[in-house]
Every structure is written in C-alpha cells, then in structure tokens.
Amino acid sequence: QVRLVQSGPEVKKPGASVKVSCKAFGYNFESYGVSWVRQVPGQGLEWLGWISGYNGNTEYSQKVQGRATMTTDTSTSTAYMELRSLRSDDTAVYFCARDFHYYGLRSNSVRGFDPWGQGTLVTVSS
Amino acid sequence: QPVLSQPPSVSGTPGQRVTISCSGSSSNIGRNTVSWYQQVPGAAPKLLIDNDKQRPSGVPDRFSGSKSGTSASLAISGLRSEDEADYYCAVCDDYLNGVVFGGGTKLTVL
Numbered sequence: 638q639v640r641l642v643q644s645g646p647e648v649k650k651p652g653a654s655v656k657v658s659c660k661a662f663g664y665n666f667e668s669y670g671v672s673w674v675r676q677v678p679g680q681g682l683e684w685l686g687w688i689s690g691y692n693g694n695t696e697y698s699q700k701v702q703g704r705a706t707m708t709t710d711t712s713t714s715t716a717y718m719e720l721r722s723l724r725s726d727d728t729a730v731y732f733c734a735r736d737f738h739y740y741g742l743r744s745n746s747v748r749g750f751d752p753w754g755q756g757t758l759v760t761v762s763s
Numbered sequence: 764q765p766v767l768s769q770p771p772s773v774s775g776t777p778g779q780r781v782t783i784s785c786s787g788s789s790s791n792i793g794r795n796t797v798s799w800y801q802q803v804p805g806a807a808p809k810l811l812i813d814n815d816k817q818r819p820s821g822v823p824d825r826f827s828g829s830k831s832g833t834s835a836s837l838a839i840s841g842l843r844s845e846d847e848a849d850y851y852c853a854v855c856d857d858y859l860n861g862v863v864f865g866g867g868t869k870l871t872v873l
Contacts, residue, residue, distance in 0.1 A: 672862070681765065682800075682808065682851055684862040698861050732807055746795040746855035748862065749813035756807055
C-alpha cells in the first residue's frame with residue numbers, strides 16, 4: 638500500500654527552525670518526487686516546493702525560497718523539509734505528497750499529488 | 764489572492780449534479796494540465812482528477828473533469844452526503860515556475 642507517514646507536531650519560537658520528515662512506503666522512492674504543501678488553519682493549500690527522489694533536484698516557491706531546504710535520504714525512503722527563521726504566519730499544517738510530474742506531447746506539464754501524508758502541525762508562538 | 768479563482772461555496776441536494784469552476788490564465792491552465800483534490804475536514808487532501816479529466820483508480824465515475832481555454836471544471840453527479848468537503852484545483856504555472864492552487868470551494872450537501 639502506497640503511503641506517506643509524517644513526523645509529529647512541533648511547537649517553535651519565532652526565529653527558530655523546524656524539520657519535518659516524510660517516510661514513504663509501498664513504492665520505489667527514487668521513481669517519484671515529493672512535494673510539500675502547507676495549509677494555515679481554516680485557509681487554502683499553498684505549494685512550497687518539490688524534491689526529486691532520484692537525484693535530489695529541488696524547486697521552491699518564491700515565498701519560501703532561501704528559508705526552506707528540502708532533502709531526501711534514499712536509504713530510508715524519507716524526505717525532509719526544513720524551514721528556518723520561523724514567523725507566526727508559518728503556523729500551519731505541513732503536508733508531503735508523492736509528486737508525479739512529466740511533460741506531455743505539447744511539452745505541457747502534467748502533474749499531480751497522490752497520496753498525501755497525514756500532515757504535521759507546526760505552531761510558531763512565543 | 765490565489766492565482767486560480769474558484770467560487771467560495773456551492774451547494775446541492777442529494778442526487779443533484781454540481782459543478783465547480785477554476786479560472787486561470789495562459790501561463791497556467793491555458794498551458795498545463797489541471798488536477799483536482801477533495802479535502803474532508805480534518806483530513807489530508809485526496810487526488811480526484813489529474814491530467815484535466817483522468818480519474819485515478821478508486822475514484823467514482825460520478826466525478827469528472829473538463830477544461831476549455833484558461834478555465835477548468837469539476838462536475839459531481841449523483842450528489843451524496845459524503846461528498847461534502849472542500850475542493851481545490853491545482854496546476855503548474857510557467858510564469859511563477861511552480862504549482863498554484865485555487866482558493867478552494869466548500870461543497871455543502873443540503
């Protein structure tokens with residue numbers, strides 16, 4: 638069964654860092670990427686970035702570029718996302734998701750996230 | 764303000780058909796394929812549609828996706844109480860070099 642299991646909730650002070658893990662089960666980790674998406678309570682979804690399970694290449698959203706670092710450990714099929722210089726508006730549930738991304742015949746992006754991890758609540762509070 | 768525009772809410776009665784729209788631009792929906800996600804409160808999102816209109820294994824055929832120009836739609840027919848959830852569209856944006864989500868639509872089954 639393909640599934641992603643994330644680490645537990647975190648409480649951090651402003652200015653600190655947090656590292657969330659996402660362990661993959663039931664598929665070849667190196668054949669897919671992992672995207673990270675967050676959701677502020679009561680609000681919508683926001684894509685943060687992607688990491689290749691094959692070679693560790695990354696893409697980051699403009700909003701977290703420079704503050705986020707995504708890594709993988711292929712020996713344990715685990716992806717990590719570290720976010721630094723935390724602010725109160727970083728308080729959110731952070732999801733990882735298996736990311737399939739390829740290019741169609743017209744060089745258009747075909748992409749989807751399936752499945753998702755259960756989510757990790759990160760609370761930033763003084 | 765999300766890059767993709769969705770209606771904040773839609774509603775319907777059991778058995779009805781509802782549609783949820785997702786409006787974008789030439790750099791996202793007009794160029795790349797759309798995926799749709801269902802999120803029940805308190806749970807992680809679930810992929811419903813990818814590649815504009817393809818249903819992953821296990822997704823009922825009551826759910827269908829379509830796209831025209833810079834807009835996409837999710838249709839749910841034979842509405843059921845368990846369809847009550849938030850629905851999000853998503854697509855790659857070539858200008859922003861990343862993935863963008865719609866603001867989400869809350870479906871209420873009356």
